[in-house]
Amino acid sequence: MDGRVERGDRTRKALAAEAAAIASVDGLSGMTLSQLAHALGVSKSSVQAAYGTKADVQLAAVAAASEIFVSAVVAPAQVLPEGLPRLEGLVDAWLAYVERRVFPGGCFMGAVTPEFDSRPGEVRDALARARRGWLALLERQAAAAQAAGDIPGSPSPEMLAFEIDALLAAANVSRNLSDDTAPLAVARALISLRLGSPPTRATKRQSKPG
Amino acid sequence: MDGRVERGDRTRKALAAEAAAIASVDGLSGMTLSQLAHALGVSKSSVQAAYGTKADVQLAAVAAASEIFVSAVVAPAQVLPEGLPRLEGLVDAWLAYVERRVFPGGCFMGAVTPEFDSRPGEVRDALARARRGWLALLERQAAAAQAAGDIPGSPSPEMLAFEIDALLAAANVSRNLSDDTAPLAVARALISLRLGSPPTRATKRQSKPG
DNA sequence: GGTAAAGTAATACGATCGTACGTATAGTTT
DNA sequence: AAACTATACGTACGATCGTATTACTTTACC
Secondary structure, eight states: OOHHHHHHHHHHHHHHHHHHHHHHHTTTTTTOOHHHHHHHHHOOHHHHHHHHHHHHHHHHHHHHHHHHHHHIIHHTTTTTTTTTHHHHHOOOOOOOOHHHHHTSSSSEEEEEEEEHTTTTTTTHHHHHHHHHHHHHHHHHHHHHHHHOOSSSSSSHHHHHHHHHHHHHHHHHHHHHTTSSSHHHHHHHHHHHHHHOSSSSSSSOOOOOOO | HHHHHHHHHHHHHHHHHHHHHHHHOOOTTTOOOOHHHHHHHOOOOHHHSSSSSHHHHHHHHHHHHHHHHHIIHHHHHHHTTTHHHHHHHHHHHHHHHHHHTTTTTSSSSHHHHHHHTTTSSSHHHHHHHHHHHHHHHHHHHHHHHHHTOOOOTTOOOOOEEEEHHHHHHHHHHHHHHHHHSHHHHHHHHHHHHHHHTTSSSSSOOOOOOO
């Protein structure tokens, strides 16, 4: 074991996490190395020493954002039983992840994927891979829920996953534009509706207030 | 009448349209004045002479993109009767607008709104206004369709508009990432499903080919 | 304890960014 | 014809971008 590279890895992690945070607001190409260095109180040269080039920083930011996303959204839902419960758990965790601003710009992928979806390169490939993984995750739970008969009269799991992701992404944009969390509740209600669940569950249900 | 300002307006229009095209790929801040000038075969100074600052160019690009969008998507559907027909016409026109790449980066708003949704300023305000207008347009037709009883068992017009827009935006991203038009058909099928229409209409239905 | 490795930093370089200024050209007005 | 105005262009400036080079500090292993 080498404590030196361990320390280096730690600063590298912190760097990548901060890069992801900045990119969620300014984009992966809008983010500059000076900005990143200043945000962590280190010199620009240190950033360059950790990752050679800016493209490497961008890729590291995507990887770090993916890890953060997994621990904030995927992992919490993993304790729930497969199928509809876990699917709804993923949705609720995602909405909470956006609402509490794990990234200052809302969803990292939602901010960065449209930026790079028309620019061939490693960054786009990484983003496409992350997106496919997320959609596959949703699709698997949708398929399980459907197999269990919990989603009556529903389209294919692939379509259902596509729709859930679309609603979440749109909610993220609306929320950022209006700085209001109402769109998150709208998305939740629509997803509940499409999943055939009764009313909503985690959004409202504050009846009997007294 | 002044032939000078007329000529100026013509170049200004061409400039704004090209700026929108570039921004649909590189983003409104990724676009540079040199790039814009070179794309039109003029000098960088000319761009600056037409619009004083880059922020003005960005705002002009948003305005130009809105006009292009209206003539490519909104206007064609305006000939259809209000309610469900016009709503589906808007959807079909939108999908065609993306598929035939009116903007090289797909939907201009889809590329640029996530870029600016966390950056306060005039650009974000303009994008928010355009988005609200588009959603209101969808919502009005959804309400008319619902009032006519054409969409049985549907959520509120506002929610329906939100959902249609979400599906279209997601289809645009998927299409750009994969360079495949299949996501457009998926979105169309889902929208048809949510509108309660039988199968789909404009996506497949190529029976009786002879 | 000395040495090699890795992190951190200081400095500098070329390129390009957005912008400012001066000027030539073309059209309008008097 | 002369004065005026708006467009277009060339040039130049300061700032900042990403990157390369170089030296110094810290840390772990011999």
